[in-house]
Amino acid sequence: MNDVRYSAPNSLDEASKAMMAAGGAGRILAGGTDLLVQMRSGMQKPGVIVDIKKIDEMMSIQDLGGGSFRIGAAVSGALIGEHKALKKAWPGVVEAINLIGSKQIQGRASAGGNLCNASPAADSGPALVAAGAMLTIHGPNGRREIPVEKLHSGPGRTTLAPGEILVSFTLPARPKGSSDAYLRLIPRTEMDIAVVGVGVNLTISGGKCTAARVGLGAVAPTVLLVEDAGKALVGSSLDDAALEKAAAACRAACKPINDKRGTIEYRTKIAGVLLKRSAAIAIERAKGN
Amino acid sequence: MAKMHITTTINGEPTEFLCDPQQSMLDVLRDNLGLTGSKEGCGSGDCGACSITLDGRLVCACLMLAPEAEGKKIETVEGIAKGDQLHPLQKKFVEFAALQCGICTPGVLVAAKALLEKNNNPTETEVRFWLAGNLCRCTGYDKIIRAVMDVAADMRGAAR
C-alpha cells in the first residue's frame, strides 16, 4: 500500500515546505475536481496531499480599484461568480471560470487549479491570457510574478519549480470603454471540455479599438496569446474586415490535433468563428462601459 | 496506514469518523457511515448522483476528500425530509413521476433544493442549466424540470 498523508497548513511557507519535503510526491489540493479524478484513475499517486484552502490569501478576492482585482488561486468558481464588482469589471474572465464544469464542480473548482492542471483546453486559460492576468507564485525562495501565458510548458506541465505554489492572479486596471468575453465550443450545452475556447479583451475609445488581447485554447499544446489577432483589431473601428483579419490570425495560430473531441479542420475553423462571436460580445459590453 | 479522525456535522448531527487520507467523502458516507442515499454513478464528477452540500454549497461528494469535512457542515439526501415530513420537492417528485428508476433522484433533489434556496423564481432555462450536472437517463428530464418549477411556484405562493 502506498501511504498517503493529508495536511492542511495555514500558511504558504508551511505549504511550500510540505511540498518540498514530499519531493515529487506532493500534490496541491484546491477544489480537488481534477486531482481526485486523477487519483482514482491511477494517473496521480500522491504521497502527500497539501490542502491549501486554509490559507487566507489563496481564498480571498481583493478589489484593488480601477477594475483591478487580485483573486486567490483557490477561490471557487461559485464565489467568483457571486462577486458582483468582479463580474461587472471582468465579465469574460468570470464567465470563463464559471464554465468549468457543472454547478457541483463550480462549488469547489478554482481558477488556480484549472490553470495548474495545465490542460490546453482549460476554460480559464484563454480569458485570463486575454485579460493579461499576472500570477503571483510563492516558493522556497520567495515570490515572483509571471504573466499567465508563461505558466504552461506543455499539456499537463507548468513552469512551477518544486515547492512553488500559485497564490493568486491579478487582473489589471483598464481604461473606460474596456470589456472582455469568453466563448467556447462544446458539443452539448454543458458538461464538456472545450473543443476550442476564445477569450477577447479590448478597449474602445472614440469609436476605435485602442487595445486588444486574444487568448486561444484547445488548439495547441498550451493556451495561446494570439498577438496578431490583437494587432488586427487595434486601430480599427472593429468593422467586419478587422474581425475577419483577427479570425484569420486565430486560424493561423492553431496547431491542433485530431482527437475524440474534434478534428484539426474543425478546430481551426471554429477558432475563427468564436473569435468573431466573442469579440462581438466584448464590443457590446465595452460600449456599455 | 494511519487513519485520520475527523469531526464534522452531517445532516445536523455532530459526527465523527475515521478515514484514510485519500478516501473520498462519498466512500466515507456510503461505506463508513452507512449513508447510502448518495449514489456513485461515475466517481469523476460527471453525473451528479453523489451531490451533497458542503457548508451550504452544492458539490460532488466523489470529488471531495473525506478529511476536508473537518469542521464543516454536510447535508445529504437523507437530511432533506424533516421527521416524518417529506420536503415539498420530495412530495412533488413522487406526485409528478419525476423519477423512474430513482438512482439519479437523490442527487437531483439535493441539487434542486440548493437551487431553490438561492432562487425561488428560476426560469426553465435556469433550472435546466443548474441541473445540467445531474445526469438522468430515464426521464428525459421533462418531469424533473416541471416538478422543480412547480415547487418553486408553490414556494413563491406560500411566501406571498
Next chain:
Amino acid sequence: MSTGKYKWIGTRVDRPDGADKVTGRARFGADFNMPGQLIGRVLRSPHAHAIIKSVDTSAAEKLPGVKAVVTAKDLPEQPNVIVPAGEMQVNLRDITRNILAREKVLFEGHPIAAVAATTDAIAKQAVELIKVEYEVLPHVIDVTEAMKPGAPVLHDHLITEGVKPAPTKASNIAKRMDNTKGDFEAGLKQAEIVVEREYTTQAVHQGYIEPHATLASAAEDGQVQLWSTTQGHFQVRGFVSRLLGIETSQIRVTPSEIGGGFGGKTVVYLEPIAVRLSQKSGKPVKMVMTREEVFRASGPAPGGTVRVKLGAKKDGTIVAAECEIALQAGAFPGSPLGPACWTSFACYDIPNIKVVGFDVVSNRPKVAAYRAPGAPISAWGVESTLDVLALELGMDPIDLRLKNAAKKGTKTSYGPTFDTIGFVETLEAVKKSAHYKTPPKPGYARGVAAGFWFNVGADSSAASHVAEDGTVTVISGNPDIGGSRASLALMAAEELGVDYSKVRPIIADTSSIGFNFVTGGSRVTFATGLAVVNSVRDMIRELKVRAAKTWGVDPDAVIWEDGVAKPAGSNVGEFEPLTLSQLAATAGKTGGPINGHAQLNAQGAGPGFGVHVVDLKVDRDTGCVHIDRYTAAQDVGTAIHPSYVEGQIQGGAVQGIGWALNEEYIYNAKGRLDNAGFLDYRMPVASDLPMIDALVVEVPNPHHPYGVRGVGEVPIVPPLAAVGNAVARSINIRMTDLPLSPPRLSAAIDAATPKMAAE
C-alpha cells in the same frame, strides 16, 4: 386519456416505492453489504485482440488480505448451446468466455481474472500483481472492415450460418438472415420513382446511471445467496446455475432496486465471478463496476450499416422495399439482427419486401439489448429514405406514411398478420397536434419519423394474498425499473374493486415466487400484469367460495362487485354484501388463508407504433444543433399509469436524441475505447433539451383484459431519423452517418457550400 371506464386504471397515483426513492432509503445494487464481506476486482485486457499465453496469479495470492483469485480455469467449460438471454440469444460456450477470457482476449476490457480481498485498495493492488503474457494479434473494430476477406478472424470455428452451401472457411460473419414478402425485383419494375441510400450508425451505450453491482454469499453447504442489480433475477439464477454447475434451487437471488437497465442489465458479468470468489474464500464478496468498466466491458448496443432502397408510384404508394443490414455483434456472435430485420418495414403495408441481414463479430465488447434492440438502426435507414422519397415526391411526410401505413390485416415480412394496431391513429394524432399544425419557428426545420416494436409477452408468475385485515399483497417477480409496481397495483385494485392504497405490490426473490422472464421487451405491464390480474381473479374465486360458505349457498350464486361479495340475484336469498375485511376476519372458519396464484406464458403482446416530430436549428458556422420542440406520439393500448407511460416515451425519445446527435463509441488505432466516461460519451444533459410532449394514443390491445400494450421500447426507434430528417431539411444535406455531431455537420456543410455557390 382513459375514459370513465375504469376507477383506478388511468389515474396518476403515487408510486408505492416513492417515499423510499426520494429519501435515499431505497437500496440499489451497490447499497447491499454483509458483515465480513470481501471486495472483488477484475483484471481486464489492455489489448483488443491477443492470445493469452499464460496467467500467473501467484504474487496476487500471496498479498496479505487477498482471500481468493479466480481465472477461467475456475469456471467449467460450456457446450456450444444457444439459450435465450433477455431479448437476445447467447451461446453458453461464448458467455463463459465473455465473463472470463480463456484462449484469447477479444476486446479491450475483456476480463481475465478476479480477486477478492479484505479491502478495495488491496484488491486493486492484487489485480496489478497478476501477470499475463499476451501474444498480441491484429484487431478489427469496424463492421465493414471485419466482413472483408483478409480481416483478422476472431474465432477459428466461426462458419457463417444461413448461407448455402455453407462456407468452408471461418470468417467474422456469424450469420446471414433473409426475409422476404412478395417479389422485390418484380415490384421494383412497377415503381415510377426509386430512391436508395446507405447509412451507418455507431455503437452506443445504454447509459444507465447505476453501474453493475452484486453481492454473493456462498455457504459451506452449497447454498448461494445473491443480491444483484438486474432486469431479471431469475435469469441471473439460471446463468449462475449453468455456468458454475450449481443446482438452481440452491441459488436464491434477490433483486435490488435497479438504477436503469434499458436492456443492458439482462446479461450477467459479475455474478458468476462473485459467487466463485465467495465459494473459494468462504466469505461474502461484493463487486461493483466502475463507470469505465461499464463502458469498456458491458453491453453497448451495436453500430452497423444499413442500405435501403424504395420503389414507389408517383402518388406515394410504395411497391417495393429492400433493406440490407450488417450489425456489430461485438466479440461474440449475437447482435439483435432478427429484430433489426423484422422491424425494418413493419410500419408499412408494402407488397414486395426483401430484407437481408448480417451478424458480424469484431474486437468490441459483446453487445447487449438496448431498448427495442436493433430497431432504431434499421429505422434510421428506412425512415430517412422515406423522407428522401417524401421530398422528391413533394409529399407531406405524415401523408406519405398514412398512404402506406400498416393496419389490421397487414401481413408482415416476418410472418404474422397484424390484429388491431394503432399506427394510423398515431399518425393522425400527430397530424392534428398543435405542434404539427404550427409551422416551425423561423430558422428552424421539422423532421418526422415513425417506429415500431413487437412488444413481448413470455413467462410470468404472480400471487395475491389477503391479509388478516382485508388488505392485499400482490407478489410478482420483475424488478421495477420505471414504476411498474404502481401499474401492477392499479390493475389489481381495479380488478378487485378496492382502493389502490389497500394493495401493496412486492417484488419477490427467486425462491419466493414462480419463474418470471426478465424485465424487458416492454413486457412487464402486459405479461406480468396479466399474471397479476389472473392471480387476483383466482383470489376472487376463493373469496366467492368463502362468501358462499358463510351464507350456505352455492359458490356460483355469489358475484364479486366493487370490492364486495354479493348474492348473484334475489333468488339466492337476502344477504348483506361481504367486504374483503369481513371475509378476511372469518377466513379461519371458512377454510384458512385466502390467496390467489397465476402462472402463464403470455401471448398476444400488442405491437406498438410511435411517430415523432422535432423542430431544430443547425448553426451553420459550428454544426451545433438546437432542438426547440419535440413531440412523441405513441399507441400505448391503455395507459395504466399515464405519468409513467409519458415518462417512458420522454425518456426513450431523449435516448434516441442522444444517439442521433453525440453518443458514440470512439476507438483509437490500438483498438482501445477512447471515451469510456460520461465526460466524453456525451449523453444529453438537461440544458440540451426542450420539454418532450408525449402524445398518448390509446388503441386497446384485444389480447389483454385492460388493453395493455408495451410502451418502453418504441420511443427510441423514431428519434434518430426524426432528427436526421429535420437536419436534412434544415441544411439541405442528407446526412447518412451518425452521430450528427458538430464536427461532422460542420464538415458536411463546408463540403457542400462551394458546390452550392457554383450552382
